[in-house]
Amino acid sequence: MAWAKKILRVNLTDGSIASEPLNMEWAQAYLGQRGLATRYLVEEVDPKCDPLGADNKVIMATGPLTGTMASTGGRYSVITKSPLTGTVACSNSGGFIGAEMKMAGWDMIIFEGKAASPVYLHVENDNAKLLPADQLWGKSVWETDELIHKIHQDPQIRIACIGRAAEAGCLYSAVINDLHRAAGRSGVGAVLASKNLKAVAVRGTLGVGNIKDPKRFMQSTGEQKQVLAENAVTGQGLPAFGTQVLMNVINEIGAMPTRNMREVKFEGAHKISAEAMAEPRKSDSKPNLTTNAGCFACTIACGRISTIDKGHFSVENKPQYWGNSGGLEYEAAWALGSDTGIDDLDALTYANFLCNEDGFDPISFGATVAAAMEMFEQGVITTEDTGGIEFKFGSAEALCKAAEITAAGEGFGKDLGMGSKRMCEKYGRPELSMTVKGQEFPAYDPRGIQGMGLTYATSNRGACHLRSYTVASEVLGIPEKTDPLATEGKPGLVKAFQDATAAFDSSGLCIFTSFAWTLDNVAPQLDASCEGDWTAERLVEVGERIWNLERDFNNKAGFTAKDDTLPKRFFTEPANTGPAEGKVSGVEQMLPEYYDLRGWTPDGEVTTQTRDRLDLPS
Amino acid sequence: MKITLKLYATLGDYLPANAFENTASIDVDGSVTPNTLIDKYRVPRELAHLVLINGVYCAQPERDSAVLKEGDTLAIWPPVAGG
Ligand code: SF4
Numbered sequence: 001m002a003w004a005k006k007i008l009r010v011n012l013t014d015g016s017i018a019s020e021p022l023n024m025e026w027a028q029a030y031l032g033q034r035g036l037a038t039r040y041l042v043e044e045v046d047p048k049c050d051p052l053g054a055d056n057k058v059i060m061a062t063g064p065l066t067g068t069m070a071s072t073g074g075r076y077s078v079i080t081k082s083p084l085t086g087t088v089a090c091s092n093s094g095g096f097i098g099a100e101m102k103m104a105g106w107d108m109i110i111f112e113g114k115a116a117s118p119v120y121l122h123v124e125n126d127n128a129k130l131l132p133a134d135q136l137w138g139k140s141v142w143e144t145d146e147l148i149h150k151i152h153q154d155p156q157i158r159i160a161c162i163g164r165a166a167e168a169g170c171l172y173s174a175v176i177n178d179l180h181r182a183a184g185r186s187g188v189g190a191v192l193a194s195k196n197l198k199a200v201a202v203r204g205t206l207g208v209g210n211i212k213d214p215k216r217f218m219q220s221t222g223e224q225k226q227v228l229a230e231n232a233v234t235g236q237g238l239p240a241f242g243t244q245v246l247m248n249v250i251n252e253i254g255a256m257p258t259r260n261m262r263e264v265k266f267e268g269a270h271k272i273s274a275e276a277m278a279e280p281r282k283s284d285s286k287p288n289l290t291t292n293a294g295c296f297a298c299t300i301a302c303g304r305i306s307t308i309d310k311g312h313f314s315v316e317n318k319p320q321y322w323g324n325s326g327g328l329e330y331e332a333a334w335a336l337g338s339d340t341g342i343d344d345l346d347a348l349t350y351a352n353f354l355c356n357e358d359g360f361d362p363i364s365f366g367a368t369v370a371a372a373m374e375m376f377e378q379g380v381i382t383t384e385d386t387g388g389i390e391f392k393f394g395s396a397e398a399l400c401k402a403a404e405i406t407a408a409g410e411g412f413g414k415d416l417g418m419g420s421k422r423m424c425e426k427y428g429r430p431e432l433s434m435t436v437k438g439q440e441f442p443a444y445d446p447r448g449i450q451g452m453g454l455t456y457a458t459s460n461r462g463a464c465h466l467r468s469y470t471v472a473s474e475v476l477g478i479p480e481k482t483d484p485l486a487t488e489g490k491p492g493l494v495k496a497f498q499d500a501t502a503a504f505d506s507s508g509l510c511i512f513t514s515f516a517w518t519l520d521n522v523a524p525q526l527d528a529s530c531e532g533d534w535t536a537e538r539l540v541e542v543g544e545r546i547w548n549l550e551r552d553f554n555n556k557a558g559f560t561a562k563d564d565t566l567p568k569r570f571f572t573e574p575a576n577t578g579p580a581e582g583k584v585s586g587v588e589q590m591l592p593e594y595y596d597l598r599g600w601t602p603d604g605e606v607t608t609q610t611r612d613r614l615d616l617p618s
Numbered sequence: 619m620k621i622t623l624k625l626y627a628t629l630g631d632y633l634p635a636n637a638f639e640n641t642a643s644i645d646v647d648g649s650v651t652p653n654t655l656i657d658k659y660r661v662p663r664e665l666a667h668l669v670l671i672n673g674v675y676c677a678q679p680e681r682d683s684a685v686l687k688e689g690d691t692l693a694i695w696p697p698v699a700g701g
Pocket of ligand 1: 094095
């Protein structure tokens with residue numbers, strides 16, 4: 001329905017709820033979702049505020065195509081200042097709640113202040129109420145979801161909520177919607193917890209409307225679905241194998257970060273790969289992968305639904321985990337598996353279930369466990385610190401226990417919940433934290449894929465693959481193949497990916513469409529549905545504006561060029577094997593050209609000229 | 619000479635019977651290129667999208683000329699992506 005043109009503003013301090021018109025001038029400049037919500041954040045939140053204080057705000061935002069019939073048009077994002085990084089946070093999720101919000105008539109919900117006691121927001125079209133959540137506090141995501149459905153006696157309600165991890169102060173806690181879809185990164189869940197906001201429950205029955213040219217929109221979305229169906233990646237690869245198909249690819253090219261990113265190949269990669277998920281297990285003759293699944297309106301359906309062997313040690317006598325649930329994506333499998341040296345697929349799946357059940361990011365969690373394992377190996381921490389758990393690389397038991405205590409915020413789980421930066425600092429070994437701006441790395445080694453080093457160093461939310469996925473070009477040849485070991489040309493490549501991704505993330509569509517679509521495929525769908533003339537060129541400009549707006553927020557929060565770097569390991573410990581053997585990250589060589597291309601000062605500040613060109617707020 | 623052949627994702631179906639974990643050790647005679655093996659194992663050429671020799675990308679035009687050596691690993695995927 002393109003923009004609903006309405007925002008729901010919820011003041012948690014005084015309990016007031018108000019509807020206000022969407023700023024359409026900003027919508028033309030920042031599109032929606034990530035971009036538009038960041039514009040509101042910049043206007044309303046002091047970049048220097050305490051992320052867990054009442055002054056921070058949290059925005060749940062849809063894009064103009066959310067809730068429409070465009071393929072993958074079900075995305076929403078949670079935008080706030082991150083307690084993990086101190087930068088802007090924007091975590092994107094699929095599932096169904098984004099579309100439900102739009103069908104209830106809202107582009108965004110802005111939460112401000114802090115409730116005196118736990119509450120949840122119930123929205124039914126125009127009718128929005130804050131309700132007490134004392135009975136939900138202390139409950140997991142899965143329990144909360146069930147209880148809210150019972151309270152309202154409506155199976156159609158869509159729910160986004162936090163679990164026990166966020167309540168316990170886990171700095172990488174997530175907001176989970178529809179049971180196993182996550183606004184996963186940067187600790188957005190902890191911000192909800194700091195506001196005593198347990199859940200948002202939405203029912204929308206207003207349907208789809210407000211499309212500029214419905215006939216052209218139907219035709220355009222139909223044509224673009226055809227493009228996805230006919231593309232081998234989005235039509236066949238992703239539904240069959242999910243993102244996990246990358247496990248063997250990245251391992252084979254020698255860019256698989258292993259054992260806290262010391263090594264670049266994992267000998268157990270195959271055992272935790274997409275191929276292994278599809279193989280019947282020896283123990284019960286059933287495969288880990290039960291089926292694939294799709295988010296709202298998605299014609300790709302890359303999601304994994306998995307089942308753990310009932311006899312596996314992790315779920316023995318725990319029938320609540322015997323059913324199927326959200327399975328491993330590549331990022332989770334890497335962090336929980338390769339980075340910890342664990343090749344037990346069902347153990348990783350169990351840890352992943354707990355990440356969904358109690359709402360915490362499997363990437364940051366796995367990477368933090370990996371850092372703890374390296375400290376344990378070096379004798380920096382012992383079983384006295386860990387409550388008796390032997391944090392040995394390769395120990396599936398340690399991983400499962402670690403997930404249980406992090407979910408509950410118990411004992412050493414409190415340390416794990418700090419994230420690897422704060423945990424390693426606490427034990428006097430900050431160099432063992434594999435983070436940028438406090439956020440843990442994803443699954444691509446920056447020595448073996450050089451563009452990703454620059455991606456991590458400059459990402460506006462700390463280390464992240466989803467800000468410019470140059471793996472597509474450097475490894476997979478999309479849209480064209482570049483050499484993963486070269487630094488030449490990468491600043492331009494990273495910038496192009498960053499700007500295009502910011503536009504995708506602001507549209508309501510899933511970034512996975514970009515394996516088949518470019519902005520040339522997105523623009524006609526927006527142009528048919530939204531006011532204004534939407535071309536690919538304009539979307540690139542919008543993306544660039546969003547990138548600079550986020551950067552400016554971070555600069556004002558105190559981040560400088562000094563923060564655009566990687567942990568020492570990537571400069572002093574060359575890759576030990578594979579095509580990148582002997583190589584370190586060339587990020588320092590790439591940064592000056594990147595700043596120049598961006599129109600920033602050598603200190604990474606947005607110049608007045610760039611600010612004027614993009615019409616950024618001062 | 620011995621070559622390690624790895625066929626992944628849907629290409630796993632084309633592996634010889636002795637394969638384990640998508641990997642087979644194969645014996646070849648004389649000079650072989652990626653395309654020699656792609657054809658020998660009946661992998662449709664249009665599905666041999668990502669071709670790596672010892673982890674290094676082998677572009678389409680080189681698949682008839684790059685000669686494999688004893689102990690090399692040839693790994694092949696259909697069009698795939700993730701994130
Ligand atoms: S491609 Fe995957 S993540 Fe994206 S909308 Fe579809 S199912 Fe969800």
